Amino acid sequence: MTSKKSDLEAAIDAAARILDSATTIGTLGHIGPDGDAIGSSWGVALSAHKAGKTAVASFGEPFVIPRHFEFLNQEVVVPAKEFPEGLDVVVSCDSASAERLGSLAGAATSAKKIVVIDHHVTNTGFGDVAVVAADASSTAELAYRVLQRLGWPIDADVATCLWTGVVSDTGRFQYSNTSPETLRVAAELLEYGVASDVVGQELYERAPFGYFGVVSAVLGRAELDADLQLVSTALFQEDLDSADITYEETDGLIDLVRLADESDVALLMKSLEPGSVMASLRSRGTIDVAAIAREFGGGGHHNASGFSFDGVPEDALAAVKAELAKQRR
Known part of the structure; x- marks a missing residue:
């Protein structure tokens, strides 16, 4: 480099x-x-x-x-x-x-x-x-x-x-x-x-009206792990289908997920194909999310990273929590 x-x-x-x-x-x-x-x-x-x-x-x-x-x-x-x-x-x-x-x-x-x-x-x-x-x-x-x-x-x-x-x-x-x-x-x-x-x-400042429905669904299933200060949620293909919008029109979702005061790490898991998850991570600065992403073959920056994961969102979440716990020690 x-x-x-x-x-x-x-x-x-x-x-x-x-x-x-x-x-x-x-x-x-x-x-x-x-x-x-x-x-x-x-x-x-x-x-x-x-x-x-x-x-x-x-x-x-x-x-x-x-x-x-x-x-x-x-x-x-x-x-x-x-x-x-x-x-x-x-x-x-x-x-x-x-x-x-x-x-x-x-x-x-x-x-x-x-x-x-x-x-x-x-x-x-x-x-x-x-x-x-x-x-x-x-x-x-x-x-x-x-x-x-x-x-x-x-x-x-x-x-x-x-x-x-x-x-x-x-x-x-x-x-x-x-x-x-x-x-x-x-x-x-x-x-x-x-x-x-x-x-x-x-x-x-622009989005299709269907984006509102996707935001409602994704934020509605968000979970907070207070001990790890992690907020996480998932986006599914069904969310996109019901709203009649494409994946490319959902870029701003992670910025909404990261707003929770109680968390300093946010995780958005996009499960658009069976057995495959695309994950986005954001940090307020304390946690190096690039290091977490590298554990799964991904990369990025200290405060913003991503990776792909073979499995379901529940498994991806568990894996991220395990890596996050190591940095919290």
Whole structure:
């Protein structure tokens, strides 16, 4: 992992050299992309396109663009099935490992070079060049620095993609990963013409009416373990079916689950297929939820992480409680 400032600057220089010499470039976010994965990968590809490169952006199956990201410029975005192999460079954005690229991991490794831009402490250091800084607020913040080094075009569309990544991963600049450098980057992005009010409305102030029913169901089955200071709940496919909404439209659920005063750790288990659970963990700071996720092959950050679990929600909950108890000792 890139750590020292001098090492990071050297990695940015190396990434810029590779990208500048490339003709064909593809950018990839992780499967089930969040705002940072989409914002950073689309922003880099869009800037590359404007610099005269042949550039595309995508993410692995299931390729479903969440509704709240549809406002972003998508002229370089292609479905996963149309992402080409054998590119000069693939840029992996916001993925801690090649496995997180899902169905497009093979397309990534078929490229002549892989550049990794990421801020996860759990990053495995894959790729030919890794621009990785765990103390960066977001991958988008690092992507902006790479684009600056390249001198590629950054207009309102590119800046809006990057702004989306920064805003998403800092919780609208309220999380502890918001640094003075983050705010400097944010100020510069605003100068390119980002409409921050529009981004805020699209990301945080819109939802289909059926979402209300899902919120009611998920919060209605929430449980509090007072001893472990853990609040947990589950989302089932039946919840989505009855509300006629998609999984991608439920991103904000974990932020509601974590509100309970009596807890400092929140767990949302998404059981959408029999025998499989996708879990999201959040911490107020005392507990390292990335360490818990790593025990199950997942990863993330100290205060936000996720993992996949083979089994049912009850078993996933028991496993998390066991790991949480170790940190409480």
